[in-house]
Amino acid sequence: MEIAAGPVPPLGGHALALFFVQVGLLLLLATLLGRLAARFGLPAVVGELLTGVLLGPSLLGHVLPGLFARLFPRTPEQAHLLDAFGQVGVVLLVAVTGLHLDTELVRKRASAAVRVSLPGCVIPFGLGVAAGWLMPESLLAEGSGRTVFAAFLGIAMCVSAIPVIAKTLMDLHLLHRNVGQLILISGTVDDVLGWFGLSVVTAMATTGLHASGLVRTGASLLLFIAAAALIGRPVVRGAMRRSARSSDGGVTLGTAVVIVIALSAATQALGFEAVLGALTAGVLIRTAGKEVLGRLAPLRTFVMAVLAPVFFATAGLRMDLTALADPTVLLVAVLLLLIATVGKFVGSFVGAWTSGLSRWEAVALGAGMNARGVVEVIVAMVGLRLGVLTTGTYTIVVLIAVATSLMSPPVLRLAMGRIDLTAEERLRESELRATVHKDDRRPVEHT
Template identity: 55%
Template structure:
């Protein structure tokens, strides 16, 4: 029965003072340490992302809970509502980051070389997926939660092995000033294909964990995916163009920044409502803003600064808070973790390298593509959290999957740096770099640790 219109609802109580205090301390501490360790990482020749990821590891069960358990329990209480506040800030940050990534996509290159990216992605999907499924059947039964079917666990591990992380790839490429390079653009394009396939497979395996998967489940997910792309190419393009044209009349950058953020968040909500991942909607609308919006890049520079220097570091720092490295002291868990890590690295590298070589890239370009797509990062964390929530992964298996996410993200920058030093920059890339400078409003070789 609907409530009577004559009986007004009682106002919602505001957030409790202790909860607000803990939340503010969490955000302030995570951001402070993320900036500090991010700067330290850049001084050591690594992207800021590396330092930001380790903040959560330091403050989580892996270190602080062992060194100062009372302090860790007070600062990060085992209260879902408290932790969800922090998660909400991180989610907004990663969605805006993915939207910014879409804005920087060179769709002309995608149209010209989409087939090449698909070939690269195919190798990077098939081999790690197969190896991951095989590994799932060979891992000790103690890593599989009681009552979970071994086939479901193995399929889930295969999905975790084949995904790539668009947010991590994007931030790594931005950190290393490689986003304007053809290899960077192809890495993002192939990563988008990887993620689309990964989210589809994740939905299928998740359905299998709850109830028997049906042909209808698969067809529905594919249908939604196709419908979103068709909508973006037809109604979405003029809609985005119209919204940004209205805000562009102002001399201030505020309305343009707000409009871009609104479009990204609403698109994310739309894809999430359809059962797909929110990051997919953010990426698609980001592409539309960058191609159909025709926005003055300098007007979106404030959004870029806030996201890359504030919101995104908080998200990456939050990623390690649920990880427990102390479980790796058990020999069977450590050996299983090393085996899964080796399978993840070798499988992705071999698959992408083979696909790139078959697409007539030289060995250094193939190596760079393999390094970029090997970074699992945040997407792996999301996949692992889904597995933990559904009961497919034990705490030990969850930690192993997160270990893959961190190690592969750490490996990408040095290998990319070595490989890209041997790949000459083309005239097309120089033009794209000049456009990229307009977005950042900084010299090509500026000292910004984020860009």
């Protein structure tokens, strides 16, 4: 009787060395191109994605296929190493996003946010589903059902990206404006709906389209949310506050990462995406208070400076812009970009207009909510991993993420220039400036 399995062979030295070369090269180039993009007023994610485009099949694989094959060989163990590194990065990135979701502010302005968000989600989602049903068969992944593909495309068309929206508002100095705050809150609602929708579509892709399966998926989702609110919240808050009593800040960081990984594993085991658990973990950790959040600043720095750039560079590696040479793919790309942009803008505009906002305020909301950036890239990566998207459709979705993130700032700046400052906004602006000046007088600490 065999009582123990033999030892697992260690990873080969060449595979490990190549993995380190891949990560180092991707991080170096992503950092440089991210900073270059920021200097030109573009989101850093544009430069980070460009890293993968330059080193991937779009350029290096096309110009120097031999070098590309040596750097990124098509072997399972090598691909899985890089993918695992990226998955750790993405769950921590989504958790950091959850840390910054002000649920109290969402509660206070939930009514206005929902009125803006709902049409802004429903209209592009419906258009995306319709486009998915009409898509040429050649662009569907082998073995992927038309219904799942259409639902996935609908999710990709309707999401917004809080990190890009927040950065855009900060860069344009619009966070103190009422419309700026409404954009941020509505984007938060969109983000949450998008993660939930992605998890449901993922479950559909993995368990199939059966009535019993859909009921089980919905019940599992509701059970997870209830457990997180009733059990997870006090447990996470207690664990984080207890860890904060230690003089060693590493204890707090380690506790937070364990919670993120545990909830990510839980949602993955339930048939949803790990990012749903990561987002939930971030929101629950936030309830532990400002002292705990202050201790987690190094985690945010590491994620944003190291893990996130490598993840987005890896996402760019999977793009193949040469696919756009096919007239069918190029036409679909243009049509989906129009659907994504017009659908989101019109939906948010209608929601804002019917809520009593002025025409230019509605334009500002439509422009602000159109930025998809980080979230759409993650959605595209999930679709590729599940076999729902082909390389061609994946490339199209990522291009939409980049294009909409670039369109948003100029339109938002134009619209906000035609909206007068209110007395409340002037007071908020003066308070913000006072805080900034106070912070500027603090001595610089070197670590």
